[in-house]
Amino acid sequence: MITEITGIKTIRMLYLQLLYRCNFACQHCFHGERLQHADAFTLEEAITLMRLMHKEYGTEAVNLLGGEPFVYKDLPEVVRYAKQELGLHVEICTNGYRIERRLTEIAPHLDLLRISLEGIGATNDAIRKFGSYQGALSALAHARDLGIPTGATMTVNARNIDEVLPLARTLQYYGARQLKLHHLRPVGNAAHHPELLITGTAAYGRLREQLRAADDLTIEIIVDEDLSEDGAPEVCEPLSAAAIPRIEADPRGALTMSCKAVGKDAHAFWYDKEAGHVVHRPSATDELALAVPGVVYARA
Template sequence: MTVTESLCPVCLARLPARREIVGEDGWLVRTCPQHGEFRSRFWHGPPGLAGWERPKTPRLGSTPAGTAPGEGCPFVCGLCPEHTQRTCTVVFEITGRCNLGCPVCFADAGTGFAADPTLAAVETRLMRARRAAGPANLQLSGGEPTLRTDLPEIVALAKKAGFPFVQLNTNGLALAADPALAGRLAGAGLDSVFLQCDGVSDAVHVALRGRSLAREKRAAIDACAAANLGVVLVATLVPGVNDGEVGALIRLAATLAPAVRGVHFQPAAHFGRYPGNGANAPRLTLPEVMAALEGQTEGMVRAADLHPPCCEHSLCSFSATYRVAPGGRLTLAGGGGCCDKSAIPAEEGARQSMAFVARQWGAAKAAPAGEQIKDDFDRFLAAAAAAPSLSISAMAFMDAWTLDLERARGCCIHVAAPDDRLIPFCLYNLTAADGTALYRRKTCA
């Protein structure tokens, strides 16, 4: 048993909590004096929790200027002095508008959001976010960012502000409709596209996004490949809807490498617009995703290949990197990705993670060829390019039923709120059982 803290899913009161291990399952347990006991399973199946932990030496800093007064973590994000990890990725929302009405949407996009910030306001906020976060990676998000006609200018402003790696989070519809857009974004400095892609069949897209989208996803990938933009396919996993297509999505990505640089799975969490009661609705845990990957790829991807993160809390994600052989066969890359299971200082873990993401998720680099090959290192680079790499990863977001404040304090993915505070992603999107938000729509411009 491990002692931690959590919130009541009904009233969002902070409560003492514990992690209980029952066999190979992990449960988060706490009791609200008003609303009773809550038991939420956050880990189900092998590998067991005991062998999964990757300890980190915490990074404790001073209170940033944007931190609000209040009752302590998690009510004073900005980040507060209790936070143990620096910012690895800044999520920067540039619009609340969207051209889809997805039944599953973490941001609840397209419903009652304020007008888009002006280009001047975006520039100011980017500069402030860069000063607060340091040289972190940046993800431009929304809503659907491509609805802004000034998106290339925003990408250029992000680079000007000093963000070394800039990624676009998009559904890809605009990239498919206007292939030249990818070139304009690449010319402005965009490095990577985080492309919403929940599976290979139109049935999956209809269920999760409301319409057939398989053709548009492929067209968006082709446009990015032509513009030399790295692509990461991002699947929101809902039990019984698309958890049976994880293997097919890996095979598709392998056939599209090196244009596709990774596949990232996000089991749906109960916030935003995801329907259902988080106490009773089925949810996928990281071990179940690992098992699905192994079973559906017939062991080409093994659960044993996948390792805990070097940046965020061990219970939040897994990843591994593979070489793609001709025919789409995957073999585990030497070193197993960006990090192993040994202990690491939090600051160093963040540095490794940011470097790995920039290297792996950006466009594939041209390798030396012909007369350019002068030594063994050049030959190594040429051989590596002949077998491009593909990262496979997953992140388990926390909702009001699974929120573990130890994990939240180790978060490295921070939303740049309109009032310039940096707020951990899960806390920013967290909603109570009745839809009351902890942060989203409560931060002011």
């Protein structure tokens, strides 16, 4: 269905939001009030979607997220099926809070553990949850001991932009391979926290200068190109290429191809859970009608 409508034949990675439920309520979370919703994939629905994406669109990787994926009861079964039956590259994006026992269980089938952090110590805890910073470091250390490659994500905002480098150095100490920096979009909980928004884009220029000058960093830094003094770059590709890097499925089955449409209900396609296939539900405000560009990530 996606190919017939858009011409897209290949989708490299499926971002599979297994459930909305989370043990955090982060101030910047794009899910907003949906964190309280009960929508979730059943094990069979998750398996069927991964199998469909792999077969029809050549999907070679899956990133399991939520909500918080480690509170999803069937996480081990999803991870094992993705790796053993489909041969997918398997990532999990988590808050890292008290995940050690379950992480040990899935370690043999996991290619990357990515933990979300929003700064150092109290800065992170104010945005996410008290105790979450130390919990994340504990998870990173445990993953290192298990031999699981690790990385982190950070949504750059007015409170934490000055802690990007200190966080990168801390992650490097814990053996993380990559820090991925996201641009904050005012949707979900972030819409209720305007103090997080960066209004002067010169701050992005200063951040990039700091990253270029930090010759002690060996950790890879990946940056959303919207973190730029000039705003969104012209290099953003429209969603019309034969191959795209990602598609995201939310717990209802709504599919989103651009990060810039996540959290905005701009869905042109849905995964029909009962029928087990993708359907086209066009609207005047979907990501295709509005020509929402994709997000470009590049090394800092």
